[in-house]
Every structure is written in C-alpha cells, then in structure tokens.
Amino acid sequence: MTIHMNKVAAIAQVKTKAFMGKNCIIMPLFAIGFTFIMRLLYHNMDMGSDAPMEMLDAYVLSMGLVMNLSMTGVYCPCLLLAEEKEKNTLRVLMTSSVNGLEFFLGSILPVFVISVIINFLLMPISGFMITGSSLAVFSAVSILSSLTSCIIGMLLGIFAKNQVSAGTLITPVALILMLIPMFADMIDELSNVSRFLFTGILMDMVSDISKNADKIIKPESIAILIAEVVVSIVLFIFFYRKNGFEKD
Amino acid sequence: MNHEVIRLSHISKKFKDEPVLKDLNASLAEGEILGFLGPSGAGKTTTIKILTGQLKPTSGDAYILGINSGHIDETIYEQIGIVTDSSGIYEYLTVWQNLEYFAKILKVSKERIHEVLHQVGLYEHRKKPAGKLSKGQTQRLVLARAVLHRPKVLFLDEPTSGLDPSTALEIHKMLFQLRNEGMAIFLTTHNMEEAAKMCDHVALLNEGVIVEYGTPNEICLKHNKVKKYTLQLSSGKTYTLEQTDENIKKISQWMADDVIETLHSCEPTLESVFLEMTGRELS
Numbered sequence: 426m427t428i429h430m431n432k433v434a435a436i437a438q439v440k441t442k443a444f445m446g447k448n449c450i451i452m453p454l455f456a457i458g459f460t461f462i463m464r465l466l467y468h469n470m471d472m473g474s475d476a477p478m479e480m481l482d483a484y485v486l487s488m489g490l491v492m493n494l495s496m497t498g499v500y501c502p503c504l505l506l507a508e509e510k511e512k513n514t515l516r517v518l519m520t521s522s523v524n525g526l527e528f529f530l531g532s533i534l535p536v537f538v539i540s541v542i543i544n545f546l547l548m549p550i551s552g553f554m555i556t557g558s559s560l561a562v563f564s565a566v567s568i569l570s571s572l573t574s575c576i577i578g579m580l581l582g583i584f585a586k587n588q589v590s591a592g593t594l595i596t597p598v599a600l601i602l603m604l605i606p607m608f609a610d611m612i613d614e615l616s617n618v619s620r621f622l623f624t625g626i627l628m629d630m631v632s633d634i635s636k637n638a639d640k641i642i643k644p645e646s647i648a649i650l651i652a653e654v655v656v657s658i659v660l661f662i663f664f665y666r667k668n669g670f671e672k673d
Numbered sequence: 674m675n676h677e678v679i680r681l682s683h684i685s686k687k688f689k690d691e692p693v694l695k696d697l698n699a700s701l702a703e704g705e706i707l708g709f710l711g712p713s714g715a716g717k718t719t720t721i722k723i724l725t726g727q728l729k730p731t732s733g734d735a736y737i738l739g740i741n742s743g744h745i746d747e748t749i750y751e752q753i754g755i756v757t758d759s760s761g762i763y764e765y766l767t768v769w770q771n772l773e774y775f776a777k778i779l780k781v782s783k784e785r786i787h788e789v790l791h792q793v794g795l796y797e798h799r800k801k802p803a804g805k806l807s808k809g810q811t812q813r814l815v816l817a818r819a820v821l822h823r824p825k826v827l828f829l830d831e832p833t834s835g836l837d838p839s840t841a842l843e844i845h846k847m848l849f850q851l852r853n854e855g856m857a858i859f860l861t862t863h864n865m866e867e868a869a870k871m872c873d874h875v876a877l878l879n880e881g882v883i884v885e886y887g888t889p890n891e892i893c894l895k896h897n898k899v900k901k902y903t904l905q906l907s908s909g910k911t912y913t914l915e916q917t918d919e920n921i922k923k924i925s926q927w928m929a930d931d932v933i934e935t936l937h938s939c940e941p942t943l944e945s946v947f948l949e950m951t952g953r954e955l956s
Contacts, residue, residue, distance in 0.1 A: 435777035439763065446765060517761035517818075520725060521778055522750040 426526045436523065436531025443505055444535055448588070452496040453543045460489030460550045479553065483635030486551035487628040490544055490567070491606055494624055495599040498540045498574025499581070502533055506582030507591035510671055525665060533575045540571040559634045562641055566630055569650045570623040574602070576657040583664050583671075620646070623653050675702035678826050678857045679724060683733035686719055686881075693719050694881040696733070701874075703825065706848065706858040708872035710865060710943060712953060716881040717861035718758070721828050724859070725755060738825060751779060754819030754827045758834060760811050764804030768795055768814055771803050772821060779822040786821070793817040793847065809840035816844065820851060827851065829860045833867060845871060865943040875943065879951040889943055896946045901939040907932045913939065 444450065463485045468478070509515035518528060544567040548554050555563045581598060585591035606628040609619035619625030626646045633641040679701040686694040694716045701707040709717045722728040723735050726745040735742040738752055763771055772786045790796040793813040798806065803814060812832065819827060829848070833841035848871060852858055862868050868875050869889040877885040877892070885892050900916035906927065914920040927933050941949070948954055 431780065432778050435774055438777075439766070439774050442765065443763075512764070513757070513759040513761040514763055516727075516757070517755075518778075519747075520727065520750050520753075520755050521775055522747045523778060524747045 426524050428527055428530065432523050432527045433531045433534070436518070436528060437534045440505060440532050441535040443508065444501060444539065448504060448508075449501045452500055453493060453539060456489055456493035456496055456543060457546065457550060459492055460485055460547050463488060464551055480632075480635045482551050482553035483631050486547055486553045487631040488607065489547040489551055490570075490627055490631065491603050491624045493540060493543045493547065494570055494574045494627070495602045497536065497543060498571050499578040499599055499602065500595050501536045502575050502578030503582040503585055503591045503595050504588060505532060505536070506579060506670065507585035507588050510585070511587040515670055519670070525670065528670070529579060529661075529665075533579060536578070537571055537575045540575065541568055544571060553631070553635065555631075555634055559641055563630070563634070566627055566642065566650060569654055570627050573623050573650070573653045573657050576654070576661055580657065580661045580664060583661075583668055621649055623650055626650060675704050677702050678738055679707070679859060680736040681720070681724070681733070682735070684720070684723060684730045684735055685732045686716070686723060686728065687731045692881055694723075694730070697876075697881075697883055699874075699876050699883065699886060701826075701857050701859055703857045704852060704855045705873040706852055706860055706871050708868040708875040709859070709861040709878055710863065710868045710875050710947070711861075711878035712863055714880075715878040717878060718830055720878075721755070721757075721830055721859065721861060725750075725753065725828060751822060752825045754822070754824035756812075756815050756819045756827070756829045756832055758831045760815050762803045762811060762814055762818075765802065767800050767802055768806070769799040771814060772818060775818050775821055781822050785823075789817045789821055792820075792850075794843065809836050812836060812840070812844065816847065820856075824856065826857045826859065829858060831862055832860065833862070833864065841867070865947070869943050877943070877947050877950065879947070879953060884950045885946060892943065892946055893940050896941045896949060903935075903937045903939055904933055905935040907934055 464482065467481045467485060506515070509518070515528075519525075545564075577598065578595075581594045582591065585594050602622060602624045605615050605622060606619045606625035609616040609625060609628075620629065626642070626649060629646070630642045677700055679699075681697045681699045684694055684697040685692065697716075697720065699707065699709075709720060711717055719728065723730050724737055724742055726737075726742045726749065729743050737745065737749065740749060763774065766774065768790070769786065772789065773783075775781070776783070776786055787796070790799055793816060795810060795813055795817065798810060803811070806814060816829075816832065819829075832848075833844055836844070845867070848858060848860075860868070860871060872889060874887060875885075875889055875892065876883045885895075887895070901913055902916070902920075902924065903911065903913045904924065904927070905911045914924065924933075924936075944954070
C-alpha cells in the first residue's frame with residue numbers, strides 16, 4: 426500500500442476543520458477547563474501544611490492529562506470516523522483513490538498533534554512545570570500515550586455506524602481509561618490494573634516527578650507503553666482487514 | 674467502433690442466500706450512455722458497486738477499463754467518477770472547499786475547479802457552505818465532484834431522483850455534453866422517460882435479471898406487435914385504432930374527407946414494455 430502525501434495532507438486539513446466543529450473542540454477545551462478549575466479549587470482549599478502545593482498541581486496535571494487522552498485522544502478520532510460514515514463521505518473518499526492507510530494517517534494526524542499540544546499546554550494551566558530530563562521522559566510518554574489513545578479511537582470508530590453509536594462505544598472505554606487511574610490510590614485492585622494502562626502510567630509518572638523520585642518511570646512501564654501502541658496497531662489492522670472502516 | 678470500457682459477464686450476486694443479481698451480461702463503450710432501468714430493489718446499485726470494486730460478485734466477472742473489478746486497487750478511481758443517491762458532501766465546507774479537497778486528492782488544478790463550477794452553474798455559490806445548498810444545487814455539486822478529474826467512466830445512481838424538471842433538464846444537458854466529450858456513462862434510473870431520452874442502450878432490470886437489452890428504439894419496436902394509431906377528428910372525437918384492413922379503410926376515408934386533425938402512431942414505451950414483461954411498474 427503506497428502513501429501519497431498530497432492525499433494525507435488534504436485529509437488532515439479537512440479533518441482539522443472537522444475537529445474545530447462543536448462536537449470535537451469541546452473535548453480539549455473540557456480538559457483545559459477541568460484542569461484550570463481543579464487548580465483553582467485546590468489552591469482555594471485549606472489542605473493543611475503537610476500538602477505541598479507542587480504535588481497538588483502535579484495531581485491536577487495528571488488528572489487533566491488523563492482527561493485529555495480519553496476525551497480528545499479516544500473520543501475525537503472515533504467521532505470523526507463515525508461522522509464520515511453517517512454522512513457517506515467516507516465511501517466517497519474511498520472511491521476517490523484514497524487508500525485505507527492514507528485515510529488512517531490523515532485522520533489520526535490532526536487529533537494526535539492537538540492531543541500532544543494540549544498535554545504540554547496543561548503544564549502551565551495546572552501550575553506544574555516539568556523541566557530538564559524529566560521533560561524529555563514526559564514528552565516521550567505523552568506522545569506514546571496520545572498515539573495509543575488515537576489508535577484506540579480509530580479502532581472503536583470501525584464499529585461505530587454513526588455519531589450516536591460512537592458515543593455509546595466510547596463511553597465505557599473512556600471511563601476505564603479515566604476512572605481506574607483516578608481511583609487507583611484509593612483501591613488496591615484498581616492500582617494493579619492502572620499500572621497496565623497508559624493513562625495510569627502517565628499519572629504515576631507525573632506523581633513521581635513531583636516527588637523528585639530517582640526513577641520517574643519503570644522499565645516495565647516503558648515496555649507496557651510500547652506494547653500498548655503495538656497491540657492497538659495490530660488490533661486496528663486486524664479489524665480493518667476484516668471489516669474495512671465500515672462494519673456492516 | 675468505440676473502445677469498450679465496461680463489461681459484465683455472467684454476473685450473479687447473492688446476499689446470504691438471497692439472489693440479487695442473476696447472470697447479468699452487458700457492455701458499455703466510451704462516448705456512450707448505458708441505462709440500467711428498473712424499480713427499487715432491482716439490483717441497479719449493487720451492479721454499480723460490483724463494477725466499482727465495492728462489492729465482489731458471487732459468480733461471473735465484471736471488467737472496468739480492462740481490469741477485473743475484483744482485482745482493482747484505489748488507482749482505478751482516478752479514472753472513474755461516481756455519483757451515488759446519497760450525496761456524501763462535506764456540509765461544513767463551502768462549495769469551493771468541497772471541490773478543492775478532491776482536487777488535492779486527485780491532483781487537479783484550480784483552473785479545472787473554476788471550469789467545472791461554471792459548467793454546473795455553481796460558480797456564484799462557490800463561497801456558500803455546502804450544507805446550505807438546495808437539493809438541486811447539491812446534486813450539481815456532487816456531479817461536479819465526480820467529473821472534476823475528467824474520468825473515463827462516470828457512474829450515476831439515480832442522478833435526477835427527486836429533482837424538479839428544470840434542474841433534471843440541466844443535468845441531462847451536462848451529461849450529453851460529457852458523453853460528447855467521450856465519457857462513458859453508466860446510469861441507473863427508474864425514470865423511463867429519462868432513460869429513453871438519455872441512453873444509447875438500456876437494460877431493463879427486474880429482480881436481478883436483465884429482461885430486455887438494446888437501444889430504447891429497438892426495444893420499443895421489438896414489442897410493437899400490435900400497431901395502433903390515435904386520431905383526433907375535426908368533430909373533437911378521439912379514436913385509438915389497431916392496424917386492421919377495416920380500420921385502414923376507415924382512416925383512408927377520413928383522410929379523403931379531410932376530417933383528421935391529428936394522427937399519431939402508438940409505439941410502446943419502455944414503461945409499457947417493462948410492464949408487459951414483468952407485470953410491474955417502474956416507479
């Protein structure tokens with residue numbers, strides 16, 4: 426399968442426009458707004474002298490990141506693919522000399538880029554700035570996590586016939602990706618699951634950065650992150666080959 | 674003789690165990706219009722999907738531009754245009770942006786977008802969001818998109834369905850122009866007048882079977898078994914008479930008496946042929 430960059434660029438351009446529509450743009454805005462409000466709340470709450478503000482800001486950042494990955498990363502690619510099917514534009518594109526790989530790349534690229542940008546933007550919004558070597562690790566983990574979430578979104582999109590069914594499919598997945606890491610500190614069983622989720626790994630990493638831990642990410646977590654990218658790609662290819670972008 | 678661009682050879686298609694197409698044979702050459710005429714559910718859209726590689730036939734072979742449609746890749750779409758019954762336009766993009774998008778994909782110049790927009794009469798509406806176009810304008814945009822890259826074969830699935838007569842007429846004019854430029858057009862319709870007017874050849878399709886195939890004139894003449902004439906006399910009376918010796922004498926006498934105002938032969942239409950062969954009406 427060959428890739429024509431003119432086609433990928435054209436699709437990415439239109440997908441960016443579609444992303445700016447009210448159904449999608451609300452997702453990164455929600456992550457930003459949520460992070461901002463959480464920061465204000467924590468700063469206005471009397472947390473006692475034992476709670477360093479830096480750790481609270483880090484927690485706010487990690488919550489914002491998880492929300493961004495679930496809402497922007499997973500939700501938007503799925504919704505945009507479902508919209509293409511609903512409006513019959515996908516079939517038109519696929520019968521206009523665009524191949525599956527070109528459509529996949531053109532679709533995922535804008536959401537991936539926006540998702541990564543929001544990940545970085547959440548740092549000043551949360552008040553927790555990551556610098557130095559930690560920033561390099563954060564960048565790598567953030568990019569891998571955004572990539573995984575976007576591929577999961579496209580994978581779910583294969584099964585979504587329209588935008589309504591997209592919402593139904595995304596909700597449980599987004600809840601798993603968000604809630605398990607959020608409550609992992611409170612419930613041990615969830616903690617055991619969370620360390621296998623890219624959202625959980627990212628949250629733990631931000632927490633470790635705020636604690637100035639020696640090792641901010643474990644080697645097995647890096648392996649899990651890479652494995653999740655690979656597994657999501659393999660699953661996507663498997664279901665794409667079986668159903669195309671439209672499961673009839 | 675014009676070069677053949679489409680060939681259907683013993684095409685059959687089943688969905689689960691339900692036969693949808695049965696042993697279809699037809700061909701289309703460049704610069705011709707082939708009409709697939711039949712009621713809803715006759716298998717017209719399925720035929721287009723098989724020819725354009727969107728569906729695989731259960732048996733038989735379909736060829737487009739010399740390539741078996743079961744083995745085509747996406748590059749074939751650089752040479753064909755498809756207009757489906759559902760528009761597939763990007764409503765949040767303007768008319769211009771819709772065409773520009775496909776122009777980028779198909780490597781078509783901006784000059785060509787201008788040309789096509791003028792051709793379909795949408796140039797004045799180029800900055801309008803596509804979602805705000807009327808049904809007729811939308812259909813013209815879809816047609817503009819389909820012919821943007823000057824395809825060798827154009828597939829039209831019910832192109833004038835639900836359009837007002839004047840818009841349908843404009844689309845017919847455009848199609849004639851494209852045919853005269855050498856484009857091969859595969860048209861599905863349940864409108865027999867449209868088929869009779871537009872098509873060089875028609876296939877009457879009923880429940881997945883081609884019940885009749887030929888030029889509209891050939892088909893009508895073939896079924897013109899009982900010749901009839903309609904006459905209107907000066908008295909205002911109208912008669913429809915079969916061609917018998919007795920009636921010929923009667924008509925001759927009226928002619929001699931100069932009492933005939935109008936005299937028409939009554940050939941069967943594609944609609945009546947279809948009704949005669951299948952017992953079903955087209956629309």
